[in-house]
Amino acid sequence: xxxxxxxxxxxxxxxxxxxxxxxxxxxxxxxxxxxxxxxxxxxxxxxxxxxxxxxxxxxxxxxxxxxxxxxxxxxxxxxxxxxxxxxxxxxxxxxxxxxxxxxxxxxxxxxxxxxxxxxxxxxxxxxxxxxxxxxxxxxxxxxxxxxxxxxxxxxxxx
Amino acid sequence: xxxxxxxxxxxxxxxxxxxxxxxxxxxxxxxxxxxxxxxxxxxxxxxxxxxxxxxxxxxxxxxxxxxxxxxxxxxxxxxxxxxxxxxxxxxxxxxxxxxxxxxxxxxxxxxxxxxxxxxxxxxxxxxxxxxxxxxxxxxxxxxxxxxxxxxxxxxxxxxxxxxxx
Numbered sequence: 001x002x003x004x005x006x007x008x009x010x011x012x013x014x015x016x017x018x019x020x021x022x023x024x025x026x027x028x029x030x031x032x033x034x035x036x037x038x039x040x041x042x043x044x045x046x047x048x049x050x051x052x053x054x055x056x057x058x059x060x061x062x063x064x065x066x067x068x069x070x071x072x073x074x075x076x077x078x079x080x081x082x083x084x085x086x087x088x089x090x091x092x093x094x095x096x097x098x099x100x101x102x103x104x105x106x107x108x109x110x111x112x113x114x115x116x117x118x119x120x121x122x123x124x125x126x127x128x129x130x131x132x133x134x135x136x137x138x139x140x141x142x143x144x145x146x147x148x149x150x151x152x153x154x155x156x157x158x
Numbered sequence: 159x160x161x162x163x164x165x166x167x168x169x170x171x172x173x174x175x176x177x178x179x180x181x182x183x184x185x186x187x188x189x190x191x192x193x194x195x196x197x198x199x200x201x202x203x204x205x206x207x208x209x210x211x212x213x214x215x216x217x218x219x220x221x222x223x224x225x226x227x228x229x230x231x232x233x234x235x236x237x238x239x240x241x242x243x244x245x246x247x248x249x250x251x252x253x254x255x256x257x258x259x260x261x262x263x264x265x266x267x268x269x270x271x272x273x274x275x276x277x278x279x280x281x282x283x284x285x286x287x288x289x290x291x292x293x294x295x296x297x298x299x300x301x302x303x304x305x306x307x308x309x310x311x312x313x314x315x316x317x318x319x320x321x322x323x
Binding site: 026114127128129130131140141145 | 238
């Protein structure tokens, strides 16, 4: 089989979800820029109907908000379909994929504590990596964490 | 009746800090709580404060056994973003080191698996075969475990002609 993305799957995605913006980065890597509300439906479609695999999810703090990428792979053709979504910082929540996809469970817990994204509907949203006594409103991978951290240290010294 | 069997916070076999709280009913494990955060060193955050050329040395230290795979993946990602293509010789050298590492890494787990089940003969023999590979690494890069061969846009060291058979 040719190692390339499939036009049929893209066409199906375009028919079902009109608001998704597809960017073809390389023959084996696509970016699907999706509004936050549609991520759950698109992921469910890819995971359940197209038998995609959730390789990993990543999140980063950008100027516009928290950006989350769900890296779905199509193993037959060896291609990556990345669902890219932006979450505003003042309303930092998204529907959890862990409901139907167990692979999303831990990475969502990790993003919850390190970036402060609230995954609604997650079965077990407790800290994964941070210590038990870590304050729940302090998110180490946020850009403003460094200031916060120094402030805390100063407070302790005083 | 439910009982709790704690394993950790320091794993007795794998020698890594992790904590498993097994909840058992007789012989059956019915629930499990895991704490794996003891060794989180914040590589994501540190790498945000470094330049693109410094990060390979940092991510190389994520794992001491597979110390080529993380920087290799990193430089491939940066090359992909920056649309750089490494010269063929650099790509060949990186691939050779990656493959040698794969062999040594498989020898390592095979030896350890033998050691864990109490079959130390396997351990000693397999690690004996692993040794020439580490010597090769030392010959090429001056170091047995942390190779520092990857750089965005190529390899950091050449394999000289006199090493060819």
